[in-house]
Amino acid sequence: MSTTVTQSAIEQLPTPFIESTRAVFSTMLGVELTLSDACKCRRFYSPFDISGVIGLSGSIKGMLVVGMDTPVAFAIAEELLGYRPTEIDGEVFDMVGELANMICGNAKERMGDPSIALGLPTVVSGANYNIVFHSDKQLHLLCFETPWGPLSIEFGLK
Amino acid sequence: MKVLVVDDSGVMRKIIIRSLNAVGVSDIVEAGDGQEGFVQFQAHQFDLVLTDWNMPVRNGLEFVTDIRKTGSKVPIMMITTEGQRSQVILAIQAGVTDYLVKPFEKESLRAKLDKYVPV
DSSP: OOOOOOHHHHHTTHHHHHHHHHHHHHHHHOOOOEEEEEEEESSEEEOSSEEEEEEEESSSOEEEEEEEOHHHHHHHHHHHHSSOOSSOOHHHHHHHHHHHHHHHHHHHHHHTOTTOEEOOOEEEESSSEEEOOSOGGGEEEEEEEETTEEEEEEEEEO | OEEEEEOSOHHHHHHHHHHHHHTTOOEEEEESSHHHHHHHHHHSOOSEEEEOSSOSSSOHHHHHHHHHHTTOOOOEEEEESOOSHHHHHHHHHHTOOEEEESSOOHHHHHHHHHTTSOO
């Protein structure tokens, strides 16, 4: 089994992440997401209130960040749990981390490489922070529109 | 019917518990990782175990192996993002009875649970 990732595979990287994000929202939340923008960027900057961060290792290494504002996080939590949180608490952190885990896990399945492993998710509360990724050449930003507001998926992989 | 739910995500445990409640199961014990799960497993008599794979301390595969080493034949369903065939085979070899890949529709989980919940 080959664990070498070709340049063309790297170029195709956004596709499994677009599909996995849509799959997580449609299956877990019954919501169809719209991709409003997809681009490459040189540096990561999060304008969102809360972010789920998860690492990948194996043939593809790096990090994925799922970002959203508080009303989006509350709406997703309400859909999943059946009640709306009133503050960003441990449960909201947990939900955002699990969302990152499912999006990344589903993308991993779509990439079809069993050597790729996921770390445990971490959640960051607060906007306007930077992350320095391993590879500044392959930083991808995907912007989705949910029924409750914008959601971003940003990943830097090599 | 008594069910053990093991997942490091409290939100995922709640989602699973909502589905268990919907099929009439309310006697549920929760654990946040495989080690804590095994402590609960040894302390109670369970009719069904639902476990995640990727967890801190002791992962789901190790937890399932621990259970099977005791000789228990309790049904174990793994609910995980690990959906590749090779991973499913590993889980079955460890002793998993049933498998559900995240993300999943509520109906898929309920259909799986229906197999284990007495009418």
